Amino acid sequence: MTTQQPTAAQPHAETTQQPTAAQPHAETIELERAVVKHWKAPVSYAVLTLVALVLFVVASRDGSTTLRLASVGDFVALPDAVLPVRATGIVVVVLLAALTAVSTWLVATVRKQGFWLPLAFGVLFVVAFLVWAGADKMIPIPGLLFATVGLSVPLIFGAMGGVISERAGVVNIAIEAQLLSGAFSGAVIASSTGSAVLGILGAMLAGVLVSMVLAVFAIRYFVEQVIVGVVLNVLVVGLTNFLYSSVLTANPALNSPDRLPRIPIPGIETIPIIGPALFEHTVIVYAMFIIVPVIAWGLFKTTWGLRLRAIGEHPLAADTVGIKVNRLRFWNVALAGAVAGLGGAYFTLDTTGAFNREMTAGLGYIALAAVIFGQWHPLKATAAALLFGFASALQQTLGAIGSPVPSEFMLMLPYVITLLAVAGFIGQSRAPAASGKPYIKQ
Amino acid sequence: MTVEPTPLGAPTLELRGITKRFGALTANDHIDLEVRAGEIHCLLGENGAGKSTLMNVLYGLYRAEEGEILLDGEPQSFAGPGDAMRAGIGMVHQHFMLIPVFTVAENVLLGHERELGGLSGARQKVREISQRFGFHVDPDARIEDLPVGVQQRVEIIKALSQDAKVLVFDEPTAVLTPQETDELMAIMQQLRDEGTAIVFITHKLREVRAIADRITVIRLGKVVGQASPESSTTELASMMVGRAVELTVQKNPPVLTDNALVVSNLTVLDALGQKVVNDVSFTVRGGEVLCIAGVQGNGQTELTEAILGLQHRVTGSIDLNGNELIGDSVREVLDAGVGFVPEDRKVDGLVGDFSIAENLMLDRYSGAPFVRAGTVDREERDRFAAEKLESFDIRAQGIETPVGTLSGGNQQKVVLARELGRPLALFVASQPTRGLDVGSIEFVHSQIIATRDAGIPVIVVSTELDEVVGLADRIAVMYRGGIVGIVPADTSRDTLGLMMAGERVAGAPNPEPSKGAVA
Numbered sequence: 003m004t005t006q007q008p009t010a011a012q013p014h015a016e017t018t019q020q021p022t023a024a025q026p027h028a029e030t031i032e033l034e035r036a037v038v039k040h041w042k043a044p045v046s047y048a049v050l051t052l053v054a055l056v057l058f059v060v061a062s063r064d065g066s067t068t069l070r071l072a073s074v075g076d077f078v079a080l081p082d083a084v085l086p087v088r089a090t091g092i093v094v095v096v097l098l099a100a101l102t103a104v105s106t107w108l109v110a111t112v113r114k115q116g117f118w119l120p121l122a123f124g125v126l127f128v129v130a131f132l133v134w135a136g137a138d139k140m141i142p143i144p145g146l147l148f149a150t151v152g153l154s155v156p157l158i159f160g161a162m163g164g165v166i167s168e169r170a171g172v173v174n175i176a177i178e179a180q181l182l183s184g185a186f187s188g189a190v191i192a193s194s195t196g197s198a199v200l201g202i203l204g205a206m207l208a209g210v211l212v213s214m215v216l217a218v219f220a221i222r223y224f225v226e227q228v229i230v231g232v233v234l235n236v237l238v239v240g241l242t243n244f245l246y247s248s249v250l251t252a253n254p255a256l257n258s259p260d261r262l263p264r265i266p267i268p269g270i271e272t273i274p275i276i277g278p279a280l281f282e283h284t285v286i287v288y289a290m291f292i293i294v295p296v297i298a299w300g301l302f303k304t305t306w307g308l309r310l311r312a313i314g315e316h317p318l319a320a321d322t323v324g325i326k327v328n329r330l331r332f333w334n335v336a337l338a339g340a341v342a343g344l345g346g347a348y349f350t351l352d353t354t355g356a357f358n359r360e361m362t363a364g365l366g367y368i369a370l371a372a373v374i375f376g377q378w379h380p381l382k383a384t385a386a387a388l389l390f391g392f393a394s395a396l397q398q399t400l401g402a403i404g405s406p407v408p409s410e411f412m413l414m415l416p417y418v419i420t421l422l423a424v425a426g427f428i429g430q431s432r433a434p435a436a437s438g439k440p441y442i443k444q
Numbered sequence: 445m446t447v448e449p450t451p452l453g454a455p456t457l458e459l460r461g462i463t464k465r466f467g468a469l470t471a472n473d474h475i476d477l478e479v480r481a482g483e484i485h486c487l488l489g490e491n492g493a494g495k496s497t498l499m500n501v502l503y504g505l506y507r508a509e510e511g512e513i514l515l516d517g518e519p520q521s522f523a524g525p526g527d528a529m530r531a532g533i534g535m536v537h538q539h540f541m542l543i544p545v546f547t548v549a550e551n552v553l554l555g556h557e558r559e560l561g562g563l564s565g566a567r568q569k570v571r572e573i574s575q576r577f578g579f580h581v582d583p584d585a586r587i588e589d590l591p592v593g594v595q596q597r598v599e600i601i602k603a604l605s606q607d608a609k610v611l612v613f614d615e616p617t618a619v620l621t622p623q624e625t626d627e628l629m630a631i632m633q634q635l636r637d638e639g640t641a642i643v644f645i646t647h648k649l650r651e652v653r654a655i656a657d658r659i660t661v662i663r664l665g666k667v668v669g670q671a672s673p674e675s676s677t678t679e680l681a682s683m684m685v686g687r688a689v690e691l692t693v694q695k696n697p698p699v700l701t702d703n704a705l706v707v708s709n710l711t712v713l714d715a716l717g718q719k720v721v722n723d724v725s726f727t728v729r730g731g732e733v734l735c736i737a738g739v740q741g742n743g744q745t746e747l748t749e750a751i752l753g754l755q756h757r758v759t760g761s762i763d764l765n766g767n768e769l770i771g772d773s774v775r776e777v778l779d780a781g782v783g784f785v786p787e788d789r790k791v792d793g794l795v796g797d798f799s800i801a802e803n804l805m806l807d808r809y810s811g812a813p814f815v816r817a818g819t820v821d822r823e824e825r826d827r828f829a830a831e832k833l834e835s836f837d838i839r840a841q842g843i844e845t846p847v848g849t850l851s852g853g854n855q856q857k858v859v860l861a862r863e864l865g866r867p868l869a870l871f872v873a874s875q876p877t878r879g880l881d882v883g884s885i886e887f888v889h890s891q892i893i894a895t896r897d898a899g900i901p902v903i904v905v906s907t908e909l910d911e912v913v914g915l916a917d918r919i920a921v922m923y924r925g926g927i928v929g930i931v932p933a934d935t936s937r938d939t940l941g942l943m944m945a946g947e948r949v950a951g952a953p954n955p956e957p958s959k960g961a962v963a
Contacts, residue, residue, distance in 0.1 A: 323555030324526020
């Protein structure tokens with residue numbers, strides 16, 4: 003789907019050669035470029051616009067949808083937005099077609115596609131879909147957003163663990179195992195000690211232990227990291243299943259932790275729409291609000307981050323400036339395990355209040371997808387995790403109000419998005435150069 | 445620039461009896477070396493003589509089994525490169541130890557965050573050193589965007605930012621144009637004059653004679669002696685190799701035949717749409733060697749790969765005796781009679797874990813006489829391999845030896861035996877002698893000339909100017925994907941050097957082979 007048009011040869015700027023010995027070569031190498039037009043984006047938009055046309059206009063439904071924007075306790079009560087289904091569908095499809103045209107024009111004139119275009123396209127599509135799916139029903143927007151944040155929390159913690167580990171050069175497939183072991187040990191320790199704080203620490207410790215197994219095999223014994231990770235995931239599932247059925251079911255007291263209290267942050271929790279979604283949570287979620295920017299800042303602004311990225315990109319170069327590559331990798335993988343383990347605690351100490359078999363349900367793998375989708379950047383990975391969380395929340399909400407779309411389709415959405423992302427539809431992903439490669443010293 | 449006489453004080457750096465073994469191989473055998481402040485001490489030796497091993501021991505990357513390192517008379521024990529740097533040893537590595545996605549300042553900062561005072565301190569340091577030596581390096585440029593010559597300066601800045609007393613340059617000129625090499629030598633002299641002890645590791649005799657204050661020659665892991673910088677290249681070469689060496693390639697004037705490869709308007713795009721080969725046209729006639737000179741990474745690799753059919757976004761024409769090769773599969777190109785020596789024999793030329801016999805028939809799997817009804821005829825294969833082992837003088841225990849265990853020279857002989865073993869209409873050799881010892885280089889060169897004399901068009905890609913000048917009947921110089929010019933083999937090195945930096949040189953016409961046709 004590319005066309006090539008060789009540009010006219012650009013005249014090289016003539017430089018007069020100085021006879022002095024040290025002639026600077028400070029300019030960068032720039033090869034002439036052939037104009038390559040990538041039609042992937044406009045074609046995808048066109049296909050989606052067509053889908054929207056069929057779904058929201060041709061197969062439109064009667065009536066109107068109520069979007070509830072207010073929730074109890076807002077300092078200002080927003081009115082409900084009542085949107086007629088058919089009219090909304092038509093307006094959105096026209097807008098989507100316009101965006102597709104803009105995208106086509108951008109490609110045709112070899113201009114950059116901005117970040118706003120896919121974002122606007124996505125938001126419009128989702129709004130139209132909500133209105134279409136909720137015909138004659140009421141959709142609580144604050145509830146949808148609250149569920150999005152809640153469902154994203156373990157994904158975000160898992161993704162942070164993935165980012166740290168992979169930036170240090172160790173592929174972390176074992177996020178799932180770290181989440182699950184964190185959930186289990188958080189529940190057991192909080193129940194047996196009666197202290198949620200100790201439960202959180204126990205969850206982090208369990209994540210660390212799992213990641214240390216990964217680190218030892220990957221760093222010390224040069225075992226293929228993907229295989230170790232997958233084996234760990236299966237192992238932890240088996241182990242927690244066994245302990246659950248042999249110990250926890252016999253002693254329910256070991257599996258009834260005190261749930262963490264929700265602490266609304268006074269004042270800002272009353273902001274309409276986003277207030278309850280963001281500021282009526284437990285300490286684990288607030289910890290996440292702090293941890294994500296701290297990791298982002300640390301990775302790019304501190305000595306820790308500089309060294310971490312160095313060992314993940316070019317470990318030999320790091321070694322030659324006196325950095326102990328394998329030791330640093332080991333401790334950073336352990337740190338990644340602690341972060342993911344904390345995410346595990348969220349399952350048992352925040353949402354459900356008890357451990358259950360395989361309760362992480364593959365979220366570790368979605369967190370890994372968020373890492374890749376987010377291009378190994380903490381903030382972008384968080385955005386990706388939020389997107390995946392939104393898809394799950396949408397599925398729950400539509401299931402609750404009884405929508406015409408099978409909820410399984412909504413559950414597939416994160417994976418479809420990830421596939422598209424990995425296939426290069428949404429920006430090029432470049433992994434840390436040495437990720438997955440053991441550093442073997444002579 | 446005044447060069448003060450070398451002060452004959454106590455040595456800054458002393459290596460005593462350094463011995464390093466890898467399994468059964470003794471890479472360094474009781475090596476002694478001393479370097480004084482304010483001198484350039486050349487460590488001269490062939491590929492595989494043990495120079496880099498010795499320097500890796502000095503730098504703490506390898507632990508020596510025996511021997512000691514003294515700095516200013518103090519015995520040192522380096523557990524890792526960090527210790528060596530702290531003691532004042534800096535190293536400019538052959539393969540740059542720079543992180544491509546980091547900026548210059550970040551690379552300088554890495555590992556010394558506190559001493560340099562963070563990123564702003566590192567920036568300042570880069571500017572300071574850059575100014576002192578006239579480097580013109582922008583502290584905020586990303587390494588991957590910089591030309592190799594500038595990347596090497598970043599390596600030097602890295603070492604200088606740690607106040608290195610001893611600076612080791614490990615084969616620093618391998619990646620440079622002749623002009624950049626001159627600039628580097630000027631920098632080394634400036635450093636020497638400021639009192640730095642410099643170890644210059646190389647196998648290039650010309651450079652040694654130009655810059656060395658003292659020369660230590662090592663061969664097969666042992667010091668064979670000191671040489672004076674006034675020694676002739678022949679003397680240095682025979683000392684390095686251990687026997688009299690013929691430095692020039694023996695060849696007769698070309699006898700051109702009607703076979704020809706005609707490349708016209710060839711353009712190759714990479715994944716980003718950059719023209720890595722940009723509108724290249726040339727003709728190679730049977731019986732002549734066209735050498736493609738140029739600094740590594742100016743499109744030579746992609747050009748040879750396009751001929752073999754390994755590149756996919758190719759426009760133009762590659763015509764071999766009237767047969768268009770563009771669009772053909774690699775199999776079809778090989779069947780058309782193209783012999784190909786890839787530039788990285790370990791990666792693209794051989795399967796390391798396979799035996800010599802298996803590697804020799806990698807291109808002959810598709811039919812008789814080696815394969816019958818889908819099974820390999822081992823007898824036929826072994827007979828073929830045994831014959832090649834003999835005729836190409838491949839030194840190995842037998843045809844079942846895995847090629848990965850062979851020396852570089854013997855590996856290259858296996859590649860040559862396979863590629864020259866087919867009926868050829870064109871022979872393309874990319875960096876055919878890279879990393880080889882002098883004996884193997886002589887052998888490879890004689891095989892290339894024999895192929896040419898058999899009336900086959902030959903293309904040799906090389907970044908080594910000595911090799912280019914020695915082998916070529918005509919020289920094409922590539923720069924940023926294009927051919928700057930095609931010049932006769934007797935073109936001066938200065939002119940070639942300028943062309944390698946992209947200058948179109950007046951009076952360098954594009955001679956067509958017909959002009960010198962004899963046949």
